[in-house]
Amino acid sequence: MARFRTWATIALAGALGLSLAGCSSHGGKRAEDARKAAAQGRAAVSTPRWTFAMITHSGDGDTFWDIVQSGAKQAAAKDNINFLYSHDANAQQQAQLVDAAVDQRVDGIIVTLAKPDAMKAAVARAEKAGIPVVTVNSGSAESKAFGALTHIGQDETIAGEAVGDELNKRGRKKVLCVLHEQGNVGHEQRCAGVKKTFHGTVENLYVNGTDMPDVQSALEARLQSDRSVDTVVTLGAPYADTAVKARSDAGSRAEVDTFDLNAKVASELKDGTLGFAVDQQPYLQGYEAVDQLWLYKYNANALGGGLPVLTGPQIITKDQAAALEQYTKRGTR
16 A cells, blocks of 8 residues: 555656646746756755755665765755765664754754664654654654654565565575674564565574675575575675675575665676665665655655655566666666
8 A cells, every 4th residue: 555655646746747847838947947957966946055964874885875875965956955974883873973963953854763762762852853854764664653754765574575475486495584784673674574475484694794704604604504595685785796605605506686786786687696686766765855854844745644655675687687787887776
């Protein structure tokens, strides 16, 4: 139902856009001017230069969050926003970054809820200070209860279920689901979703995602000790290539599939090194989060009607990889 409403909203927005363009040549010109301004990094609006802060649970060097930032910065340029980004993989430190943004009296906050219990008080403090909050990527189940305007991302359980369905189509029997960040509720939901729909066996493997050699050795050891594993599912694009190396060193024939997309994943999908990827469109998450805050500040708008605004999942296979590769190379998919 949530997916249906999201697509219905998109269809309605498109229909309204066409209708307005057809009714007014001036409206069409304004829309075109806005598109040109955004492409050139210029503001397309005359609203005040509000400051929005995005605080995520990202660790250092995670390319996924580079893509999220790319979308957010593009929207910020269009919306005349001063955009601030900070991150910390430690939940307590992330909460302190939210507190710092509140102390700075920013005009809006975008935050991830990978570890919601640790973030609850900080989000409540922002709400008490009158600062609107949008959650992205993780924490869709907690977002509304925490008082956020909306959540923008994918439902992690639904995404996991989509993976299970795809694995069934491929005739897989035993899956290793690799969790690279312990305590991340979204990661647990993904693997649980796989288990829900997959007809075979799913086993979780917890690894230290901040240490890639450790990830590779742990995967290699598991694949060597259990030859019945015919599929490895990683929960982030940077870990897919590591899983491919572990598979090779272990002499395994297991298929490697992954959540998320980047240039390396697109290339390996295209040449058959990877089976498929689950795209949650991180560029869209960043872009729509900034736009939502701007719409709220300007016009008291809120997306979703109380439901998360879904940006995924989309299963990407070899057939779609070539078409998306150009976008991954420029850092927008």
